[in-house]
Every structure is written in structure tokens, then in C-alpha cells.
Amino acid sequence: MKSFRGRRMELLSARPSGLAGSPGEIVVDSGLPALDCRILDISPAGATLALPDAGAVPETITLAVAGEFVMRRCRVVRRGRDRLVVAFEMPA
Numbered sequence: 816m817k818s819f820r821g822r823r824m825e826l827l828s829a830r831p832s833g834l835a836g837s838p839g840e841i842v843v844d845s846g847l848p849a850l851d852c853r854i855l856d857i858s859p860a861g862a863t864l865a866l867p868d869a870g871a872v873p874e875t876i877t878l879a880v881a882g883e884f885v886m887r888r889c890r891v892v893r894r895g896r897d898r899l900v901v902a903f904e905m906p907a
Contacts, residue, residue, distance in 0.1 A: 834880060839864065842877040842886070852899075854880060861892070861902040869899045876901065 834857045840849040841864070852866040862878065872894075878887045878901065889901035 834883075838881045840879045841866065841872060842879060843873055844875070844877075845873070849879070852878075855898070859903075861889070861900065862887075864899045864901065865897060866899065867897060869894050869897055872899060 834854055837854045839852045839854050841852050842849050850866055850872065852864040854862055855865050856863040857880075864878070866872070872891065874891050876889050876891070878889050880887075888904045890904060891899055892902050893900035
């Protein structure tokens with residue numbers, strides 16, 4: 816039997832079903848139009864996003880995922896030419 820710690824790690828690393836590969840939108844605070852993206856990977860802590868120009872995205876964004884009613888506030892933790900890794904900010 817696995818320990819509680821082992822089960823907890825499985826829960827933290829599990830992807831919500833059906834979200835990887837989903838389209839999304841990056842909403843920026845400056846009033847600019849939303850940017851389309853694709854969710855490559857997602858966990859309870861953050862996500863990897865694919866988009867044409869990751870350099871144009873500010874450090875703090877809001878992520879909307881197609882089919883969900885929740886918008887997630889995020890901060891960029893890693894940036895590539897066409898890819899972003901974001902961490903979800905937890906409400907205080």
C-alpha cells in the first residue's frame with residue numbers, strides 16, 4: 816500500500832482530464848485584445864502554453880481555458896520563442 820505522501824504527490828501531479836490540448840486565451844491587463852494559445856500541459860500549480868509570439872506576453876496574465884468557467888491569474892516563470900510556462904497565483 817502506498818503512503819499518504821505518495822498519494823498526495825499523485826494528486827498534485829495529475830492533469831485535469833481533457834484540458835491538455837485545449838484552446839485558451841491569454842488576457843492581459845493593458846486592454847489589448849486576448850491572445851489565442853493552446854494548453855500543452857496543465858496541473859493544479861501551472862501550465863505550459865503554446866502561442867506564436869511568447870515574447871509579446873507580459874509577466875502577469877489571466878488564462879481562460881475553453882470549456883471552463885474559471886479564469887486563472889498567472890505569472891510567467893519561463894519563456895521561449897513560442898512557449899510559456901506559467902504558475903497559477905493562489906488567492907490570498
